[in-house]
Amino acid sequence: MTRIGDEVVHRYLSRLDEPGRPRVNLATLVRLHERHVRRIPYHNLDIRLGLPTDVDPAGNAARLAGGDAGYCFHLNGAFAALLAALGFDVTLHRGQVKKAPALPDGVQFANHLTMTVTLExxxxxxxxxxxxxxxGPVPLRPGVVRHPPLTFGFAEAAWGWRFTHDPRGSFTVMDWEDRPAQPHDFAEAHHVLSTAPTSTFVRRLIVTNRGPDDVVWSLVDCQLTRIDGDGVHHRVLTTFDEWRRELEDTFLLRLDDGHTAGLRRLWQRLPRQRSIPAG
Structure with a gap:
């Protein structure tokens, strides 16, 4: 993995509200992980706006340090680069997110980059x-983990590991290989996911983050969803101004006037849908 420079490390840590270079220990890993998922959203806005990106961890670390975000290849690649620069022992792995439980076990198409850290x-x-x-980080062992408001499962397999999502989550399982991977192993999948007409990332806008107070937020096209201790709540956004405000305030996207024209064009293309009753 290409090392990132001290300036990028400093700006990346500043975005995570880390004032200095932290120690390499579990407390640091837990703190940076939680701040990352609360402050840097998951999104495919670049794909929907036609802005090219790649899977280079160092380049994506610079992008995130400058205020951008992205989806798994960008977020995990950048975070892995940051952790490695700080001195953590990081290994990348090929994963596959699956929404249909009937899909074959293991990784046939590496649509997800994940990682393990060996520490203490x-x-x-x-x-x-x-x-x-x-x-936050989880000890690698079979079992159930609860990170409110969601619960996850881990199971070991011959090919690696299976991460089972909460039934209210955005997918069913994520299988990943235990063997190490390299950044270039994800280039083909990124190209397919960001350009193929059949790709969900090309057809739908998807934005997600973990808010404060054990809340998970997601936006798919115009539908805003909140998962909390009381259940799942949906609301359809009906105006451009409301939609943009949620992108900035709820999902912490850093949008400037240069985004406005592209966002308005995207808003016009989004499918309109009725709200789903809260459940």
């Missing part, structure tokens, strides 16, 4: 690129 004699599963996923 133990391996930790670390992932800031699942959108409505983990709040």
């Amino acid at each position: 004699g133990r391996r930790w599963f670390v992932d800031v690129g699942l959108g409505d996923g983990l709040l």
Whole structure:
């Protein structure tokens, strides 16, 4: 993995409200992970606006340090680069997010980049690129983990590991290989996901983050969803100004006047839908 420079490290840490270079320990990993998923949203806005990106971890670390965000290849790649620059022992892995439980086990199409960190004699599963996923790192072992308001499962398999999402989450499972991967292993999948007409990322706008007070927010096209301790709540956004305000205030997207024309064109293309009753 290409190392990132001290300036990028400093700006990245500043975005995570980390005033200085932290120690390499579990407390640091937990703190940076939680701040990352609360402050840097998961989104495919670049794809929907026709803005090219790649899977280079160092380049994406610079993008995030400058205020941008992205989806798994950008978020996890950048965070892995930051952790490596700080001195953590990081390993990348090929993963596959699946929405249909009938799909074959294992990884046939690496549509997800994930990572493990070896620290204090133990391996930790670390992932800031699942959108409505983990709040913090998890010891790599079979079992159930609760990060309110969601609950996740981990199971070991011959090919690696299976992460099972909460039933209210955005997908069913994410399988990942235990063997190490390299950044270039994800280039083809990124190209397909960001250009193919059949790709969900090309057809739908998807934005997700973990808000304060154990809340998970997601926006799919015009529908805003909040998951909290009381259940799942949906609301359809009906005006451009309301939609943009949610992007900036709820999802913390840094939008400037240069985005306005593209956002308005995207808003006009989004499918309109009725609100789903809260459940």
